[in-house]
Amino acid sequence: MKVADIFGGALGILIGAFAIWEGTKMPVDVVMKIGPSFFPNILGGLLIVFSAILIINALRGRSKGKVEPYRLSDKGTQRGLITLAAGIVFCIVLDPLGFIPTSIIFLTFMMWVMGKRSPLLIVVTPALITLAVWLVFEKVLSLSMPAGVLADYL
Amino acid sequence: MEFNWSLMLASYGTVFTPGVLFIICVGVTAGIIIGSLPGLTATMGVALLVPLTFGRPPLESLSMLLGIYCGAMYGGSISAILIRTPGTPAAAATVLEGYPMARRGEAGRAMSMALFASFFGGIVGALIMTFASPIVSAFALEFGPVEYFALAIFGLSVIVSISGRSLIKGMMAAFFGLLISSIGFDPISGFPRFTFGLMEMMEGPPFIPTLIGLFAVSEVFNEVQKTGQIQQIKATLNQYLPSWADIKYCFKHLCRSSVIGTFIGAIPGAGGDIAAFISYGQAKRTSKHPERFGHGEIEGLASSESANNACSGGAMIPLLSLGVPGDAVTAVLLGAFIIQGLQPGPMLYKEHIDIVYQIFASMMLAQFVMLFIGMAGIRLFAKVILVDRAILTPAIFVLSMVGAFAMRSNVFDVYTTLAFGILGYVMMRYDYPLSPILLALILGPMAEANLRRAMVISAGDPSILFSRPIAVVLMALAVVSLALSIKGQKKIEARLTEMEKELEEAVKE
Secondary structure (H helix, E strand, C coil), rough: CCHHHHHHHHHHHHHHHHHHHHHHCHHHHHHCCCCCCHHHHHHHHHHHHHEEEEEEHHHCCCCCCCCCCCCCHHHHHHHHHHHHHHHHHHHHHHHCCCCHHHHHHHHHHHHCCCCCCCCCHHHHHHHHHHHHHHHHHHHHCCCCCCCHCCCCCC | CCCCCCHHHHHHHHHCCCHHHHHHHHHHHHHHHHHHHHCCCCHHHHHHHHHCCCCCCHHHHHHHHHHHHHHHHHHHHHHHHHHHHCCCCCHHHHHHHHHHHHHHECCCCEEEHHHHHHHHHHHHHHHHHHHHHHHHHHCCCCHHHHHHHHHHHHHHHHHHHCCCCCCCHHHHHHHHHHHHHCEECCCCCCCCCCCCCCCCCCCCCCCCHHHHHHHHHHHHHHHHHCCCCCCCCCCCCCCCCCCCCHHHHHHHHHHHHHHHHHHHHCCCCCHHHHHHHHHHHHHHHHHCCCCHHHCHHHHHHHHHHHHHHHHHHHHHHHHHEEEECHHHHHHHHHHHHHCCCCCHHHHHHCHHHHHHHHHHHHHHHHHHHHHHHHHHHHHHHHCCCCCHHHHHHHHHHHHHHHHHHHHCCCHHHHHHHHHHHHHHHHHHHHCCCCHHHHHHHHHHHHHHHHHHHHHHHHHEEEEEEEECHHHHHHCCCCCCCCHHHHHHHHCCCHHHHHHHHHHHHHHCC
């Protein structure tokens, strides 16, 4: 956890510093003395203080808890990274491709990643889940989903 | 404010119609299922299902969400008893007694007591909520900006002091959350802050997508990395209600824990998990047989379950009367209120008193619905917890994205959800608590707007913050809760490790 804490603390300091730096570009309020930058400045400052304490504690060997390091050879880590990639692709193609195809492909792929191999299962289940979600949102609640390539048929 | 009995009766009439009852049933069933699935918490359930209420009338929407809330609090006990994994964090104490009971072959007895205790706690919580919230709100009508500022600070300090093993990380999470909450138009002068020139960021990060990301998508990333089969204990579930002897045996603890649970719920920031552990500890101390605790003592089970359900009623009190959420779930509910065009707080009693009383009524009815659905579906729910994770986890991801998209039909919200999902996952992994961020998103704007309003009133003189007695008391309490948690940090840590060890041992056996 030591390295992770130092890294987390450094990130916190960066975020706090960024907030304060952005604050310098905000207009000053002459009447009330505190303008838009007042609150973010305090928050940024305190975030920096606590991040610094976290780093100091870590350097003094007082980090708490343990965290399993990531190993690329580990199946779980691989699945996590694949999910992350699949999630990003999901967001990118959702609008152009449309909800129904995106969801079916995503679910099939993810079920396969998570170890399902029965062809019937990984073909039928994603279609059923997608259909159910689509029916509820589109038909019952009248909330529109991206139609994408199926725009002419729905 | 006088308690309005005739309005109360009329509200029961409005809620006790087939349409609303059906909605409550749907909510409670969904809640029990969500609560019983490990990894799916009440917070996540409400966040995931809020999108289903877009465009529905307020009473229907809020009844369903309250149903989910109550159902999920009970549902957590099912997996705690049968697969020794708490379905929600609030059911962690239930594992300690429930699982040993199930292993002894008393799964039916444990499950029926968990249901009855949840029902009992829920009723007590809902009753106290019904009678206490109008009083609190009348009191809060006098509140000015200074009091609201102090209240926000108090809520934040509580959530930080109880948010886990590292106070520093809790603080970092809270300040980071507050910074996120300051994105968008500044509340007084309207200057856009930290928007990076994006139109979508002008009103701050969209609340529901942020929540879904933090609490649901993060869990998806967590869940896909796990492996292993769930082993369920062989249970004979032949009992729907606990025996009269059991109820009598636990009655004292049921009453006490329900009241403790309600009050802990009512403290802004403290939620069901804390309520359950404190009541459990209290039951252990006052029991005639403390040595039996940890080996399947029904008293412990009853107190932890009644406390976590009573907590939901308690948490609604500050939400409705002050506009300050009592725990993480009510923070999400606050978002749902706002989507419905209702701003919780003392003004809600002035402007929408009818909906307030209908909420009291539907909260009460939700408890009865929970009791009946819990009894009728006990065997079904015991099977649901074995649902295949390889199907469930990807489906949760899809549902999260759809829910995030649905509110504004905006792809930006989908990216927001994913980004907060990644953030939530990384934070959980490195022990940064997530709840302070959630509370900060709500209390941040409240703290800032009221602080600056106060400054406008005093023309920039900060001494106004100490000019109101209630505000001073609240700020003093904030300091005390932080000081206590710094002082008690070692103790809390020792307790936490001990609890974790007990849990681990229970899992290993």
